[in-house]
Amino acid sequence: MDLENIPQTLPRFSATFDPHTLAEIRRAAATGIYDIRGGGTKRKLPHFDDLLFLGASVSRYPLEGYREKCATDVWLGTRFAKKPIHLKTPVTIAGMSFGALSGAAKEALGRGATIAGTSTTTGDGGMTPEERGQSQTLIYQYLPSRYGMNPDDLRRADAIEVVVGQGAKPGGGGMLLGQKISDRVAMMRNLPKGIDQRSACRHPDWTGPDDLEIKIEELREITDWEKPIYVKVGATRPYYDVALAVKSGADVVVLDGMQGGTAATQDVFIEHVGIPILAAIRPAVKALQDLGMHRKVQLIVSGGIRSGADVAKALALGADAVAIGTAALVALGDNDPAYEEEYRKLGSTAGAYDDWQEGRDPAGITTQDPELAARLDPVQAGRRLANYLSVLTLEAQTIARACGKSHLHNLEPEDLVALTLEASAMAGVPLAGTNWIPGQTF
Amino acid sequence: MCGIVGLFLKNSTLEPRFGELLAEMLVVMTGRGPDSAGFAVYGSGENGRIKLTVRGDDLDSIVADLGGDISGFIRDTHLVLTLPERDEQRVRDWLAASRPDLAVTGAGERIELYKEVGLPADVAKRFGLAGMSGTHGIGHTRMATESAVTTAGAHPFSTGTDQCLVHNGSLSNHRSLRRMLEPKGIRFSTDNDSEVAAGYLSWKLQEGATLAEALEASLDDLDGFFTFVVGTESGFAVLRDPVSCKPAVMAETDDYVAFGSEYRALAGLPGIQNARVFEPEPARVYAWERN
Amino acid sequence: MPVVDLAETTKRDLNAQLHALPADTNATHWTVENSEGQHALAVGLDVPITVEINGHAGYYCAGMNKQATVVVDGNVGVGVAENMLSGKVHVKGDASQSAGATAHGGLLVIDGDASARCGISMKGVDIVVKGSIGAMSAFMAQSGNLVVLGDAGDALGDSIYEARLYVRGTVKSLGADCIEKELRDEHKADLRRLLDAAGLDETVSVADFRRYGSARGLYNFHVDNSSAY
Numbered sequence: 001m002d003l004e005n006i007p008q009t010l011p012r013f014s015a016t017f018d019p020h021t022l023a024e025i026r027r028a029a030a031t032g033i034y035d036i037r038g039g040g041t042k043r044k045l046p047h048f049d050d051l052l053f054l055g056a057s058v059s060r061y062p063l064e065g066y067r068e069k070c071a072t073d074v075w076l077g078t079r080f081a082k083k084p085i086h087l088k089t090p091v092t093i094a095g096m097s098f099g100a101l102s103g104a105a106k107e108a109l110g111r112g113a114t115i116a117g118t119s120t121t122t123g124d125g126g127m128t129p130e131e132r133g134q135s136q137t138l139i140y141q142y143l144p145s146r147y148g149m150n151p152d153d154l155r156r157a158d159a160i161e162v163v164v165g166q167g168a169k170p171g172g173g174g175m176l177l178g179q180k181i182s183d184r185v186a187m188m189r190n191l192p193k194g195i196d197q198r199s200a201c202r203h204p205d206w207t208g209p210d211d212l213e214i215k216i217e218e219l220r221e222i223t224d225w226e227k228p229i230y231v232k233v234g235a236t237r238p239y240y241d242v243a244l245a246v247k248s249g250a251d252v253v254v255l256d257g258m259q260g261g262t263a264a265t266q267d268v269f270i271e272h273v274g275i276p277i278l279a280a281i282r283p284a285v286k287a288l289q290d291l292g293m294h295r296k297v298q299l300i301v302s303g304g305i306r307s308g309a310d311v312a313k314a315l316a317l318g319a320d321a322v323a324i325g326t327a328a329l330v331a332l333g334d335n336d337p338a339y340e341e342e343y344r345k346l347g348s349t350a351g352a353y354d355d356w357q358e359g360r361d362p363a364g365i366t367t368q369d370p371e372l373a374a375r376l377d378p379v380q381a382g383r384r385l386a387n388y389l390s391v392l393t394l395e396a397q398t399i400a401r402a403c404g405k406s407h408l409h410n411l412e413p414e415d416l417v418a419l420t421l422e423a424s425a426m427a428g429v430p431l432a433g434t435n436w437i438p439g440q441t442f
Numbered sequence: 443m444c445g446i447v448g449l450f451l452k453n454s455t456l457e458p459r460f461g462e463l464l465a466e467m468l469v470v471m472t473g474r475g476p477d478s479a480g481f482a483v484y485g486s487g488e489n490g491r492i493k494l495t496v497r498g499d500d501l502d503s504i505v506a507d508l509g510g511d512i513s514g515f516i517r518d519t520h521l522v523l524t525l526p527e528r529d530e531q532r533v534r535d536w537l538a539a540s541r542p543d544l545a546v547t548g549a550g551e552r553i554e555l556y557k558e559v560g561l562p563a564d565v566a567k568r569f570g571l572a573g574m575s576g577t578h579g580i581g582h583t584r585m586a587t588e589s590a591v592t593t594a595g596a597h598p599f600s601t602g603t604d605q606c607l608v609h610n611g612s613l614s615n616h617r618s619l620r621r622m623l624e625p626k627g628i629r630f631s632t633d634n635d636s637e638v639a640a641g642y643l644s645w646k647l648q649e650g651a652t653l654a655e656a657l658e659a660s661l662d663d664l665d666g667f668f669t670f671v672v673g674t675e676s677g678f679a680v681l682r683d684p685v686s687c688k689p690a691v692m693a694e695t696d697d698y699v700a701f702g703s704e705y706r707a708l709a710g711l712p713g714i715q716n717a718r719v720f721e722p723e724p725a726r727v728y729a730w731e732r733n
Numbered sequence: 734m735p736v737v738d739l740a741e742t743t744k745r746d747l748n749a750q751l752h753a754l755p756a757d758t759n760a761t762h763w764t765v766e767n768s769e770g771q772h773a774l775a776v777g778l779d780v781p782i783t784v785e786i787n788g789h790a791g792y793y794c795a796g797m798n799k800q801a802t803v804v805v806d807g808n809v810g811v812g813v814a815e816n817m818l819s820g821k822v823h824v825k826g827d828a829s830q831s832a833g834a835t836a837h838g839g840l841l842v843i844d845g846d847a848s849a850r851c852g853i854s855m856k857g858v859d860i861v862v863k864g865s866i867g868a869m870s871a872f873m874a875q876s877g878n879l880v881v882l883g884d885a886g887d888a889l890g891d892s893i894y895e896a897r898l899y900v901r902g903t904v905k906s907l908g909a910d911c912i913e914k915e916l917r918d919e920h921k922a923d924l925r926r927l928l929d930a931a932g933l934d935e936t937v938s939v940a941d942f943r944r945y946g947s948a949r950g951l952y953n954f955h956v957d958n959s960s961a962y
Contacts, residue, residue, distance in 0.1 A: 032956030146835035151797040190856040190875045195952040204853040205812035205831035207687035210443040210474035218793040221748045222777030240588050705770035721848045
């Protein structure tokens with residue numbers, strides 16, 4: 001035996017205790033606090049990538065690209081509101097707060113959305129003049145904390161979104177760490193500067209659908225029944241939650257899957273609570289259909305929408321519109337490789353940076369530091385967002401035309417097949433090449 | 443999620459108007475629960491005889507089919523049988539064997555328990571609630587949360603003799619409780635969380651607890667949000683969980699004690715202007731017994 | 734002196750009429766009859782008028798009030814004067830849960846008791862309760878003053894920020910991060926101002942009150958406080 005040349009066993013990491021897990025145990029042991037970060041889930045989930053469209057061929061005829069009409073507009077809030085909203089594209093901007101984002105970033109979102117003919121949304125922390133001024137259509141979020149909530153802004157808004165939960169943390173409240181509570185944020189939220197702001201997980205004056213009905217009535221009375229009332233829920237039990245939102249009197253339901261981002265929350269919450277948007281849409285649509293309310297109460301879905309293909313797939317599964325958050329921030333300039341050196345200094349890398357709670361964002365978006373925030377030009381960033389929204393719309397149109405649809409809303413589940421068993425079961429569409437949908441689906 | 447009401451008369455001259463008063467209270471709570479409605483009324487009873495309320499279709503021939511010393515009357519989809527106490531098991535066995543399509547919604551010397559899918563006003567009308575007399579009773583309008591909109595899922599729930607419960611809220615440990623109660627002989631006929639609460643109280647009462655003690659114990663064993671209104675042959679009780687998210691308002695006069703999810707439900711009661719109107723405190727049992 | 738009888742006029746019409754008033758309206762005193770516990774009465778007002786409701790009101794009475802004075806001769810349901818910005822709301826009976834929730838300004842006076850969560854997330858409002866308040870009152874209260882002549886229930890001031898709480902009776906228990914604080918002269922002066930505003934004379938002595946506020950222990954996370962989260 002050649003004792004000199006015995007092959008060495010290669011070091012092997014445990015799949016269970018992988019390097020990320022080991023680092024997290026050490027971090028927890030050193031600090032005694034859970035990991036808080038921004039963004040959405042990072043784990044691999046069944047998603048829209050696992051679905052494919054069946055384009056037209058001999059049995060069906062496609063529409064000619066660039067020539068034959070394929071409409072993209074959407075009406076929201078047609079059930080009760082005197083002034084429903086009409087958007088040119090079904091891609092809206094999700095709620096993100098001033099506080100979590102800089103004033104310039106909020107302004108850029110408004111500029112981009114307005115050019116594209118869509119809406120943007122406030123967040124936990126009130127409405128800023130920059131945002132209202134630059135947003136043609138602005139949705140005002142009504143959150144448990146009611147930071148900055150006032151009736152003047154309520155009347156200034158184009159719609160009101162009652163936030164029950166969000167996909168990143170269904171059942172949880174908000175959090176904004178002290179680093180981001182600047183003078184202006186502190187003033188808007190009636191908080192001392194520099195403290196950790198903890199937001200409640202339940203609304204202070206209603207709990208449950210029977211009381212929500214009364215709350216919605218109050219908001220309608222205050223605004224003389226003009227504004228559409230949205231109800232936003234994080235995806236967990238979408239069939240029941242959507243049905244109850246409808247029974248409570250909502251005009252629009254916003255359904256946010258677990259891929260949806262957040263300004264700052266416990267990592268354990270982001271990664272382990274809620275369900276993927278792919279699994280949530282069909283039960284939500286089924287609830288609307290069972291109540292005879294599909295297309296009458298509109299459904300906006302969000303959580304991991306990145307491309308026009310995602311938009312088209314969400315609509316085909318029955319949504320009326322989608323909302324984007326993370327993708328919109330990337331379009332503005334979030335995690336731009338141009339700042340790689342600075343990301344490295346923060347212990348991260350471009351594309352993985354998620355410590356939005358620290359307020360040291362090199363791209364100047366998730367920060368209240370005036371020097372960093374000055375890096376973002378709201379006009380240019382708004383233009384980038386508008387371009388991106390345009391691409392999402394064009395891509396979705398391309399697919400819809402290929403399927404022979406003259407409106408995006410004529411896409412249907414039967415235009416889709418699934419690549420994996422998981423996606424097939426969750427989306428309720430057949431495995432490609434078969435007529436088989438596994439499991440009991442909605 | 444729902445609206446709940448309850449009325450307990452102290453002044454017997456109001457008894458002929460009981461159903462009329464409860465019906466009005468119930469209908470006002472439609473907004474909180476448009477899916478279905480139900481109510482239990484404690485009316486007249488005879489010592490040694492028991493009333494079984496049976497729900498289902500094709501009820502006409504049942505009294506004749508059963509034979510013996512049994513009488514009955516039909517109100518819409520419900521049949522109330524009156525029979526000697528000693529015959530209860532025989533009748534239940536016969537129903538289970540011959541008419542498995544029917545459900546027994548309530549049993550007791552005085553309780554009658556009706557529930558149906560539909561708007562509360564329609565449900566009250568179908569059963570002629572306004573014409574019923576009684577000493578006390580409870581009612582419920584339901585907005586289904588995580589179970590189907592079915593008659594079986596409507597409240598009140600009764601799992602013991604002359605006992606019934608209505609619930610507003612949502613329990614978070616009802617699956618575990620169900621697994622604990624089933625081996626003890628408590629039977630459930632729906633997947634509804636509120637039925638588990640009713641079963642829990644029945645179990646405690648079987649074990650010898652008073653109604654107040656059973657409710658006290660529920661504060662430790664039930665997790666989640668609840669406002670309960672409970673009826674027994676001679677009593678009426680109210681309990682809210684310690685967090686008490688769900689609303690409750692009560693009114694008391696020399697003539698009655700009334701409960702509503704909202705004050706609106708009480709607004710039509712006689713003499714309400716001079717009633718003591720108050721909100722029951724969290725985690726405190728309020729109970730009234732007939733003399 | 735318009736009188737609106739809700740037995741004949743809908744709540745929608747009442748609120749629409751009140752919203753349509755110009756700032757310099759001469760119709761400065763309104764009376765509402767037959768309220769019967771209806772919800773969302775006199776909500777979203779923004780004119781310096783007085784609305785008197787003769788009877789009980791339901792949820793969110795005078796919600797988001799600005800400038801107006803709303804007087805309820807009866808009890809109110811959940812969330813009276815919720816998110817009020819300015820003006821005054823006076824309840825002559827009892828208030829249900831979440832009275833004055835998240836209110837930013839103005840004065841809320843309750844002659845009777847207020848139940849759980851009175852002053853939850855209050856953001857600058859002054860609240861005077863002549864009776865007692867229920868559990869979890871002033872939860873996450875951010876700023877403003879809560880004065881209670883009677884007793885306070887469990888967990889008063891849990892997770893409180895900079896609001897000031899004055900209680901004359903007993904406090905069943907204090908919530909996380911809420912402590913008793915010294916009642917200094919500046920507080921006594923402020924308390925007197927609040928009692929006067931609520932129509933209480935010198936027979937109610939400021940010296941009989943105790944002050945509660947934030948220990949500020951939860952303002953920034955520390956591992957040794959984690960059990961309070």
